[in-house]
Amino acid sequence: MNTQELDKKYVLPTYARVDVEFVSGDNARLVDSNGKNYIDFTSGIGVVSVGHANKRVNSAITKQISKLTHTSNLYNIAPQAKAAQKIVDSSGYDMKCFFGNSGAEANEGAIKIARKWGESEGEIKKYKIITLQQSFHGRTITTVKATGQEFMHNYFGPFPDGFVYADDISSVESLLDDHTCAVMIELIQGEGGVQPQDKSEVQLLAKLLKERGILLIVDEVQTGGFRTGKFLASNVYEIEPDIVTLAKGIGGGVPIGVVMTSLKDVLNAGDHGSTFGGNYLCTTAACEVIDILSEYSQSGELEDTIKYFNQALENFYKNNERLFTQKVGIGMMCGLRVNDADTLSAIISNAKNNGVMVLKAGKNTLRFLPPLTITKEEIDEGFKNLEHSVSSL
Numbered sequence: 001m002n003t004q005e006l007d008k009k010y011v012l013p014t015y016a017r018v019d020v021e022f023v024s025g026d027n028a029r030l031v032d033s034n035g036k037n038y039i040d041f042t043s044g045i046g047v048v049s050v051g052h053a054n055k056r057v058n059s060a061i062t063k064q065i066s067k068l069t070h071t072s073n074l075y076n077i078a079p080q081a082k083a084a085q086k087i088v089d090s091s092g093y094d095m096k097c098f099f100g101n102s103g104a105e106a107n108e109g110a111i112k113i114a115r116k117w118g119e120s121e122g123e124i125k126k127y128k129i130i131t132l133q134q135s136f137h138g139r140t141i142t143t144v145k146a147t148g149q150e151f152m153h154n155y156f157g158p159f160p161d162g163f164v165y166a167d168d169i170s171s172v173e174s175l176l177d178d179h180t181c182a183v184m185i186e187l188i189q190g191e192g193g194v195q196p197q198d199k200s201e202v203q204l205l206a207k208l209l210k211e212r213g214i215l216l217i218v219d220e221v222q223t224g225g226f227r228t229g230k231f232l233a234s235n236v237y238e239i240e241p242d243i244v245t246l247a248k249g250i251g252g253g254v255p256i257g258v259v260m261t262s263l264k265d266v267l268n269a270g271d272h273g274s275t276f277g278g279n280y281l282c283t284t285a286a287c288e289v290i291d292i293l294s295e296y297s298q299s300g301e302l303e304d305t306i307k308y309f310n311q312a313l314e315n316f317y318k319n320n321e322r323l324f325t326q327k328v329g330i331g332m333m334c335g336l337r338v339n340d341a342d343t344l345s346a347i348i349s350n351a352k353n354n355g356v357m358v359l360k361a362g363k364n365t366l367r368f369l370p371p372l373t374i375t376k377e378e379i380d381e382g383f384k385n386l387e388h389s390v391s392s393l
């Protein structure tokens with residue numbers, strides 16, 4: 001049986017897979033099982049932030065796993081402690097980290113911190129967490145409920161209580177009450193359709209929450225790790241959240257989730273844990289990814305790449321205004337709003353045939369999450385292939 005046949009027979013059909021199998025990659029390039037070449041504008045949904053088969057990451061992790069991969073969190077783990085230091089230092093916040101294995105798990109940790117803080121803070125038990133209608137926070141039972149998009153709650157109930165959805169940032173205030181412990185937001189909604197929040201609205205909300213003694217949780221699972229040009233989108237928005245979650249781009253493809261918080265004393269021994277979380281493999285990868293991207297950012301190359309990519313995207317948008325209504329996004333988290341869903345599907349499928357991989361977000365957004373290390377040549381080639389993909393539409 002080939003891969004597709006094996007997959008059909010043995011893997012649960014939770015993904016609407018595109019019929020392609022990649023076998024190797026190099027930075028923003030991918031090669032499929034037929035030897036066909038592609039430019040990757042998806043980086044595995046914002047995960048392979050330093051590109052495919054990154055030599056520095058591969059060398060760091062192979063060196064590490066030739067000594068140790070896992071010992072458990074019962075013992076000290078050098079790369080975990082170092083990764084925590086690098087993450088905290090890069091953020092500019094006075095925080096501590098907990099390591100899990102995914103974005104959903106990082107958000108579970110954030111919710112547990114907020115709930116435990118809410119139990120001990122003041123006389124009334126605070127447990128309510130306000131999230132946004134168009135949000136996406138993960139696939140576990142609790143993070144599905146934390147996700148505001150109604151279609152996510154079709155099955156799987158009963159759910160944990162205490163999640164309330166605001167239409168948008170400006171309507172959060174009217175939902176705050178004495179039982180509210182936290183507000184959880186993405187600064188740029190990813191799965192919801194590449195939707196950046198308004199900076200001044202976010203700053204007003206952050207200020208209001210500080211005054212009211214309510215926590216601000218920022219889900220940076222997609223926006224974190226230099227995706228927006230700075231280490232965190234919170235740095236771009238110039239706010240100081242109480243809790244931040246990270247995952248996707250931080251491990252360069254190795255599974256990792258992080259919740260970091262300034263509430264350093266809320267969780268104590270036994271309150272939370274993870275068997276795999278923060279092991280030698282994933283935290284070694286994270287240390288190398290953060291080093292690579294910090295250097296890349298400090299040298300000005302990241303900013304250059306962001307400018308070049310956005311100019312190319314702008315040109316593509318201008319050339320094809322009959323198909324699109326708006327260019328959206330920040331840094332290397334970009335999208336084009338497409339006139340209708342059928343056109344969007346056609347673009348994505350033509351793009352694959354023409355050797356460039358792109359994503360869908362929400363109902364009508366063509367989404368771009370290229371590796372941050374993508375070269376100018378790769379950007380040019382990708383958009384050339386994309387022009388071919390829309391010429392008949």
Ligand SMILES: *Cc1c(COP(=O)(O)O)cnc(C)c1O
Pocket residue numbers: 101102103104105107136137138139186190191219220221222247248
């Ligand atoms: C992808 C994503 C998640 C879920 O991450 P997993 O690693 O799939 O659990 C949570 N929040 C945001 C904003 C995401 O983009």
